[in-house]
Amino acid sequence: MKPEQEKQTATALSDAIHDLASRIPREIKIMEVCGTHTMSIHAAGLKKLFPPNLNLVSGPGCPVCVTEKSFIDEAILIARKYDVVIATFGDLVRVPGDEGSLAEFRAEGGAVKVVYSPLDAIAIAKECAPTPVVFLGVGFETTIPTVAATVKTARLQGINNLYVLTAFKTIHPPLKTLADKPDLDGFLLPGHVAAILGSNCFDYLVKDFHKPGVVAGFEALDILIAVRDLVSMLAENKPAIANDYKRVVRDAGNPVARALMEEVFSPCVAQWRGLGVIPGSGLEFRHKYNDFDAAKLFAVGTPQSKDDPRCRCAAIITGSKTPAHCGLFGKECTPEYPVGPCMVSSEGTCAAYYKYGGA
Amino acid sequence: MTKPMTKISLGHGGGGKMTGSLIKDTILPRLDRGRLGALPDSVVLDGFGDRIAYTTDSFVVSPIFFPGGDIGSLSIHGTCNDIACSGARPLFISMGLILEEGFELAQLERILDSAAKAADEAGVQIVTGDTKVVPRGAADKIFINTSGIGRVEAQAPLGPEQIQIDDKIIVSGPVGAHGMAVMLSRAEFSFSFDIQTDSASVWPIVERLLPLKSEIRFLRDPTRGGLAATLNEVAQLSNKGIEIEESSIPVDQSVNAAAEMLGIDPLQAANEGKIVAVVAPGSVDHVMSLLVDLPIAEGAAVIGTITDTNASKVVMKTRVGGTRILAEPSGELLPRIC
Amino acid sequence: MCLAVPMKLVEMVNEDFGRVDAGGVRTDVNLMMIPHAQLGDYLIVHAGFGIEVLDQEEAEIRLDLFREIAEATAGLEVD
Numbered sequence: 153m154k155p156e157q158e159k160q161t162a163t164a165l166s167d168a169i170h171d172l173a174s175r176i177p178r179e180i181k182i183m184e185v186c187g188t189h190t191m192s193i194h195a196a197g198l199k200k201l202f203p204p205n206l207n208l209v210s211g212p213g214c215p216v217c218v219t220e221k222s223f224i225d226e227a228i229l230i231a232r233k234y235d236v237v238i239a240t241f242g243d244l245v246r247v248p249g250d251e252g253s254l255a256e257f258r259a260e261g262g263a264v265k266v267v268y269s270p271l272d273a274i275a276i277a278k279e280c281a282p283t284p285v286v287f288l289g290v291g292f293e294t295t296i297p298t299v300a301a302t303v304k305t306a307r308l309q310g311i312n313n314l315y316v317l318t319a320f321k322t323i324h325p326p327l328k329t330l331a332d333k334p335d336l337d338g339f340l341l342p343g344h345v346a347a348i349l350g351s352n353c354f355d356y357l358v359k360d361f362h363k364p365g366v367v368a369g370f371e372a373l374d375i376l377i378a379v380r381d382l383v384s385m386l387a388e389n390k391p392a393i394a395n396d397y398k399r400v401v402r403d404a405g406n407p408v409a410r411a412l413m414e415e416v417f418s419p420c421v422a423q424w425r426g427l428g429v430i431p432g433s434g435l436e437f438r439h440k441y442n443d444f445d446a447a448k449l450f451a452v453g454t455p456q457s458k459d460d461p462r463c464r465c466a467a468i469i470t471g472s473k474t475p476a477h478c479g480l481f482g483k484e485c486t487p488e489y490p491v492g493p494c495m496v497s498s499e500g501t502c503a504a505y506y507k508y509g510g511a
Numbered sequence: 512m513t514k515p516m517t518k519i520s521l522g523h524g525g526g527g528k529m530t531g532s533l534i535k536d537t538i539l540p541r542l543d544r545g546r547l548g549a550l551p552d553s554v555v556l557d558g559f560g561d562r563i564a565y566t567t568d569s570f571v572v573s574p575i576f577f578p579g580g581d582i583g584s585l586s587i588h589g590t591c592n593d594i595a596c597s598g599a600r601p602l603f604i605s606m607g608l609i610l611e612e613g614f615e616l617a618q619l620e621r622i623l624d625s626a627a628k629a630a631d632e633a634g635v636q637i638v639t640g641d642t643k644v645v646p647r648g649a650a651d652k653i654f655i656n657t658s659g660i661g662r663v664e665a666q667a668p669l670g671p672e673q674i675q676i677d678d679k680i681i682v683s684g685p686v687g688a689h690g691m692a693v694m695l696s697r698a699e700f701s702f703s704f705d706i707q708t709d710s711a712s713v714w715p716i717v718e719r720l721l722p723l724k725s726e727i728r729f730l731r732d733p734t735r736g737g738l739a740a741t742l743n744e745v746a747q748l749s750n751k752g753i754e755i756e757e758s759s760i761p762v763d764q765s766v767n768a769a770a771e772m773l774g775i776d777p778l779q780a781a782n783e784g785k786i787v788a789v790v791a792p793g794s795v796d797h798v799m800s801l802l803v804d805l806p807i808a809e810g811a812a813v814i815g816t817i818t819d820t821n822a823s824k825v826v827m828k829t830r831v832g833g834t835r836i837l838a839e840p841s842g843e844l845l846p847r848i849c
Numbered sequence: 850m851c852l853a854v855p856m857k858l859v860e861m862v863n864e865d866f867g868r869v870d871a872g873g874v875r876t877d878v879n880l881m882m883i884p885h886a887q888l889g890d891y892l893i894v895h896a897g898f899g900i901e902v903l904d905q906e907e908a909e910i911r912l913d914l915f916r917e918i919a920e921a922t923a924g925l926e927v928d
Contacts, residue, residue: 157915196830197833291849294895295895297898298879298896373915377914398911408884498774695874703875
């Protein structure tokens with residue numbers, strides 16, 4: 153699209169959203185579940201295009217933000233005690249734990265390798281053999297199949313020094329908790345998780361909670377049109393699940409990816425920063441793949457990590473507070489010296505507010 | 512007969528015979544253009560008027576070779592550009608080499624040849640230098656420090672205090688190429704790509720602009736931290752606001768594609784051959800016409816305006832008509848999957 | 850929560866991997882999850898894996914819709 157056309161489309165969609173929202177005489181609160189949506193919304197400065205009674209709040213779909221601090225501590229303790237190489241996505245490198253961040257651990261001489269793909273961890277394992285390599289497994293249903301595929305590949309190739317420390321999360325359990333909150337009117341649904349799970353899998357939002365949801369892509373116009381459709385459903389009080397990202401998301405998702413995930417992992421209880429313990433919201437290795445489980449093989453005990461009591465990340469992840477409500481935001485807590493995970497993750501709400509000026 | 516030398520050893524840093532032969536056989540033949548051969552510890556230079564510009568910079572880039580350049584050419588361009596931004600013609604360079612024990616001589620030769628070529632093209636001479644060798648692990652292959660001296664040719668003062676409301680901001684070409692080329696070249700990523708560093712001396716651009724005298728307010732090369740860091744620096748130093756148009760910022764398609772894939776903002780990626788110029792509003796067309804046939808200013812664009820609102824901040828009008836703050840980059844650029 | 854970008858499948862490397870291109874940047878991605886991918890398809894690439902194939906027809910429909918919306922407003926401005 154030509155830039156001028158893109159701007160015209162955006163203006164027209166913004167006008168439509170204003171028009172529809174004016175028919176709803178109250179504050180409308182829509183949650184963008186996915187942190188990459190949070191980033192796109194801020195990067196494109198979309199809030200300026202929304203009417204004053206439309207409020208987009210960020211949800212739990214930022215793996216770094218919902219991962220407990222103890223996960224980072226456990227990784228560093230394992231690396232110290234067992235002299236392993238840590239392989240991680242760049243996202244986790246600056247997250248502070250009580251033991252410091254992986255970046256600090258690296259500066260001390262710790263072996264921390266940043267990877268673009270979990271498959272890179274296999275290459276590292278080959279290079280470092282026989283030294284154990286521990287890959288830090290975080291992410292939702294988009295990322296989990298890539299780790300499952302990596303584990304399967306490692307087994308096929310006979311790699312025996314690659315392990316995964318898991319903190320995977322699945323999206324439905326927290327979404328159900330949040331859908332139950334009366335002040336949330338609807339959901340901008342995560343496009344790339346939906347690519348795996350399918351657009352049909354969110355039907356419960358309508359059936360059980362009478363709330364609309366729209367699967368959205370990540371370009372500014374994708375988000376605007378999805379928001380327009382959500383506000384339209386609210387104005388007409390006809391909640392439904394719509395798929396505004398049909399070029400990528402199929403009704404039934406990607407069954408091959410789901411089969412991979414299910415072959416290697418099974419549901420377990422998980423601890424969420426901000427949401428607490430949610431049964432069935434995490435994934436652990438199936439028995440057949442236990443020999444990849446870093447937590448079992450490199451026991452360090454569960455670190456008793458403590459969050460700064462003044463940090464409001466928990467409330468921010470659930471959409472009940474914004475960074476402006478936090479006394480640390482922009483003062484003691486900045487991207488250079490983050491206190492909480494929402495400031496560390498580049499897609500975290502606080503980082504996005506800080507970087508792009510909030511509001 | 513002694514075995515031909517193929518590797519740098521600790522002895523080469525010892526200051527004795529081996530150091531002498533490294534300088535005499537490897538360094539001088541490549542770098543000496545008449546003055547370096549005397550091997551002075553410091554050099555007294557003639558030909559100055561009453562004002563000189565003097566700068567120093569160290570180069571520790573990894574990897575040391577990347578598409579379109581290497582640590583050698585970079586160490587020349589980086590220092591030349593720091594001088595050029597003061598409105599001075601770069602003239603003389605000092606070069607300090609810190610070599611890791613075991614570093615391949617062939618690689619050192621390649622780097623020195625590249626530095627010499629860059630210096631010749633930039634019209635500067637390497638006139639004094641120093642070489643040290645450190646034990647394996649104490650440095651990463653090769654570190655280079657360069658200092659530079661230039662003759663100030665600007666006829667009007669350049670500086671943040673010269674910046675006025677409604678001044679225009681020009682960037683001399685597409686941004687982010689150096690940062691992306693270096694990042695993609697790292698061993699941990701298996702990408703192939705045709706992005707080259709933009710590493711070059713920006714003096715030819717500055718030379719063309721200086722006759723505009725006080726119409727040129729301020730010059731800065733957007734290196735580490737990219738355009739985002741430099742614009743924030745301009746806003747903070749001048750204590751004025753900056754408003755930029757996202758759609759007017761030149762970024763090459765390949766740089767954009769790589770940045771999107773790795774989750775990196777190309778405006779935060781380093782440049783080594785670009786200049787950000789703040790110019791009087793009335794002379795924008797003149798400036799652009801001066802740059803139009805200059806190859807290293809290909810793709811130059813007017814990207815924004817100095818404002819009396821939002822002091823010390825950079826506000827970006829986005830492609831879709833939204834607005835946001837363009838923040839200062841923080842820390843190292845990391846690829847992300849989320 | 851998940852960054853993924855469309856890249857064109859330009860070469861089959863082996864049974865599991867294909868070479869993809871976006872703006873001249875090329876890398877090999879794993880095709881295990883999209884066994885139906887064909888040369889010339891745009892793949893949605895996440896963390897070194899193709900996770901889905903872009904439906905070009907749907908992409909066109911979406912672009913047409915955006916253009917229509919733009920033209921409708923442009924038309925209004927002229928009136």
